């Protein structure tokens with residue numbers, strides 16, 4: 040049976056013929072390489088966060104304050120990293136978080152398709168953002184056998200929201216992720232200092248421009264008057280959602296409904312009472328609010344409140360060990376954000392696939408060393424504050 044950890048052997052064996060990995064295997068070097076290669080405006084948008092980026096830094100740093108105790112003399116020669124989610128069996132607990140500018144992370148402007156191909160290649164699901172350079176149908180078409188999820192930014196216009204969800208259902212996505220924390224953009228000094236917001240420059244709006252409800256709002260089609268289409272987008276982008284909207288959100292789809300951005304146990308309980316199928320604990324990678332608490336430190340409270348309802352997690356995952364810690368703290372599945380965006384920027388689909396394979400290899404080998412043959416064993420072992 041192949042293991043994710045086999046990627047390590049593949050690297051060492053290639054070294055015997057003088058071949059070293061095209062991209063680094065660690066996040067710090069990957070980020071450095073991406074910083075040198077990406078256009079400064081795109082890099083600033085991806086790498087930056089809210090305020091002085093304390094929350095963003097803390098998201099990653101906080102993993103150092105959680106530790107795990109190894110167990111010996113356990114037969115870990117076969118490992119199984121698969122998890123069950125919404126009745127599907129996923130090969131690993133890792134997914135690609137929705138990242139709305141991956142379209143412009145590759146030089147050809149088709150980073151969304153490249154991410155979808157990386158998903159097809161690795162079996163790591165993609166959460167396809169509403170903000171995409173290719174229509175959600177084309178992205179779905181590149182996912183191969185790997186299940187995909189559609190992330191909805193709920194527009195002010197309900198008919199447009201419904202149209203996007205119908206399209207996602209028709210395209211075969213397996214769940215709808217509604218992001219709650221970004222109806223307005225957080226204060227992002229890196230972007231503000233260069234007055235750059237890619238969406239207002241017309242980037243990554245193809246799901247809107249291809250939507251019949253959106254197009255009907257325009258005097259002229261986006262192909263004829265791009266500036267007016269962007270203005271219309273800015274006017275319609277972000278609906279202020281309240282709990283009163285929950286019944287409507289739930290009624291939008293019979294697919295699993297996942298609420299992204301929940302960090303407070305009371306919000307988790309309320310979402311579940313109102314029919315959410317999963318809670319997605321995330322602080323948007325520290326891009327939205329510079330509140331200070333690392334997302335991983337809020338995960339245990341959300342997991343306790345959610346009971347049997349699956350909790351997904353992202354914000355600060357930089358390594359396989361981070362993945363394992365998040366699972367130990369109760370996440371059913373773990374999202375990766377910036378790391379795969381850098382992989383895309385440096386080497387397209389192959390770069391993203393490499394980043395994911397490295398994370399999975401490290402997670403698998405950590406489980407092997409620490410005596411946890413399955414994800415259930417990781418969860419049972421737990422993690423402690425150090």
Ligand SMILES: Cc1cc2nc3c(=O)[nH]c(=O)nc-3n(C[C@H](O)[C@H](O)[C@H](O)COP(=O)(O)O)c2cc1C
Nearest residue numbers: 085136137138139168218323324353354355376377
């Ligand atoms: C450049 C960028 C764009 C993002 N766009 C979206 C988006 O369109 N929808 C969404 O729900 N989250 C979006 N996110 C947030 C990610 O889904 C995720 O919460 C975050 O990246 C996790 O933190 P990490 O990048 O530090 O791992 C974006 C994040 C980044 C870095």
Ligand SMILES: O=C(O)C(=O)c1ccccc1
Nearest residue numbers: 139170221223224323326
């Ligand atoms: O950049 C982001 O994090 C993001 O998701 C977003 C999307 C649209 C408007 C503002 C922020």
